Amino acid sequence: MKTRVFIDGKEGTTGLQIYERFQNRNDVEIMLIDEEKRKDVNERAKMINSSDITFLCLPDAAAIEAASLCTNPDVRIIDASTAHRTNPAWDYGFPELSEKHRENIRNSKRVANPGCYASGFISLVYPLVKAGVLPEDYPVTCHAVSGYSGGGKKMIAAMESENKTKEMYSPRQYALGQKHKHIPEMQAVCGLKYKPMFNPIVDDYYNGMVVSVPLVTRCLTKKYTPENIHEIMAEHYVGQHFVKVMELGGTETLPDGFIAANTLAGTNNMQIFVCGNEDQILLMSRFDNLGKGASGAAIQNMNIMLGINEATGLE
Secondary structure, eight states, X not given: OXXXXXEETTTSHHHHHHHHHTTTOSSEEEEOOOGGGTTOHHHHHHHHHHOSEEEEOSOHHHHHHHHHTOOOTTOEEEEOXXXXXXXXXXXXXXXXXXXXXXXXXXXXXXXXXXXXXXXXXXXXXXXXXXXXXXXXXXXXXXXEEEEGGGGHHHHHHHHTSTTOOXXXXXXXXXXXXXXXXXXXXXXXXXXXSSOOEEEEEEESSSSOEEEEEEEEGGGSSSOOOHHHHHHHHHHHTXXXXXXXXXXXXXXXXXXXXXXXXXXXXXXXXXXXXXXXXXXEEEEEEEEOTTIIXXXXXXXXXXXXXXXXXXXXXXX
């Protein structure tokens, strides 16, 4: 029997990507709402409650409303919005963080899909908090660069317009007031005492991202070398299909000394790098903001919930 899937918000970037990733799967039946009724609450409720799994690809307020429309206890929901990522009633959809996370996802009726920037940050910081490397008051800083597809339809249209300004051809830093919507998620999931300082940058390419976290070793719980940190990371992600810790220093992967942000575009893979020296260590997470940072992660979570190979439809 095919799994009946409804995508509430299929017209958005993430929803469309999820839909496209299902095109070559014969184990899924996509439920399509009539175009003229896609904003009709009663029709959406009917679709949600008739599905096996519903993906919410909506603004936060609309996602909260959509979740409230579900009255069928058998329906399982994966929310791609920010709305439920710090809600303890929802399971956080990053299975590689721990076996407990994967087990929670497998048994869950409500999964909050991680944010793109947050996925990179958490992939680096969570293992170090768990291993006792970072003191609870460590002033964590994060720098990140992403393709413009992460900005949604409006930004995509602006960046691909013939009339875009000269500034749009350059990297542009934003969220300067330190109120980016991913910060609460980054802090809560990692168990940080204080909010991290987060400096996101959008650049003139479509998809892919690199998230970086610098560490000053004299401020850690004890003196750690890059080798120590690399060992912790490698042990944490051992055996994971989609998350791979690269060789120490990245000398083989980055022979020219540059790390490109779009290398993993079109995949659900994530690469983690540990570089630096005994005084300063740089951690980097590279992945596709539309893959492991959005639609790919959502489908991976669905596969886990269905008890099938989590790479199904993702390679």
